[in-house]
Amino acid sequence: MPSPTLEINYYELDAVEAPRILSAVRLAIKMASPIVKKVLDIGTFTGYSSLAMAEALPEDGRVVTLERQEEAAKMAAENWASSPHVGKIESRVGEAQALLQELASQGESFDLVFLDVDKPGYFALYQTLMETGLLRVGGLLAVDNTMYKGEELTGERLSVNGEGARALNAGLLADDRVLQVMLPLRDGLTLAFRQH
Numbered sequence: 190m191p192s193p194t195l196e197i198n199y200y201e202l203d204a205v206e207a208p209r210i211l212s213a214v215r216l217a218i219k220m221a222s223p224i225v226k227k228v229l230d231i232g233t234f235t236g237y238s239s240l241a242m243a244e245a246l247p248e249d250g251r252v253v254t255l256e257r258q259e260e261a262a263k264m265a266a267e268n269w270a271s272s273p274h275v276g277k278i279e280s281r282v283g284e285a286q287a288l289l290q291e292l293a294s295q296g297e298s299f300d301l302v303f304l305d306v307d308k309p310g311y312f313a314l315y316q317t318l319m320e321t322g323l324l325r326v327g328g329l330l331a332v333d334n335t336m337y338k339g340e341e342l343t344g345e346r347l348s349v350n351g352e353g354a355r356a357l358n359a360g361l362l363a364d365d366r367v368l369q370v371m372l373p374l375r376d377g378l379t380l381a382f383r384q385h
């Protein structure tokens with residue numbers, strides 16, 4: 190009889206594993222408390238990551254979350270509405286790259302950035318975070334799905350998302366401004382500490 194684990198599809202796996210990814214990120218926030226106060230959440234969707242991180246922040250902490258889909262941002266706002274931590278969350282709607290430029294022009298910088306959007310854009314978003322100083326020196330970047338669906342491990346041809354994850358991984362490896370580790374949680378959670 191096949192293992193039930195092998196029968197669950199990716200979305201079910203995501204539902205099971207997503208809390209583990211955010212547990213690791215929340216742990217990083219707590220360990221660095223009270224130094225981590227400003228968090229940037231790139232990819233809001235249901236608002237799960239925003240709220241999970243807001244809960245881990247001190248009272249004066251703040252999460253800015255970015256989402257291209259108006260409907261998703263609205264659903265997320267409904268999901269946060271009854272939380273005592275809702276006041277820590279600011280939602281911005283638009284393309285992540287444009288919103289990053291807007292945040293940089295407003296002089297923002299963040300202690301922790303959680304990157305979880307379409308993978309083809311990962312490396313360009315990373316470069317913007319570094320070049321603008323949105324990820325401050327001494328800050329931590331957490332990136333989800335960096336071993337996208339395990340594609341590189343199975344030897345199959347990479348999808349565009351797999352290529353996007355690989356481009357970021359190569360960029361991080363070549364960048365001596367960051368120290369990094371890829372944790373084998375779900376399909377890879379990379380933590381990168383900005384040292385200069």
Ligand SMILES: C[S@@+](CC[C@H](N)C(=O)[O-])C[C@H]1O[C@@H](n2cnc3c(N)ncnc32)[C@H](O)[C@@H]1O
Pocket residue numbers: 207231232233234235236237238239255256257258261283284285286305306307310
């Ligand atoms: C994987 S979901 C985010 C999940 C969320 N971080 C969590 O853990 O609860 C990715 C979201 O990012 C949005 N997205 C994807 N690419 C984007 C981009 N380039 N700019 C803005 N939002 C984007 C999608 O619409 C989607 O809602």
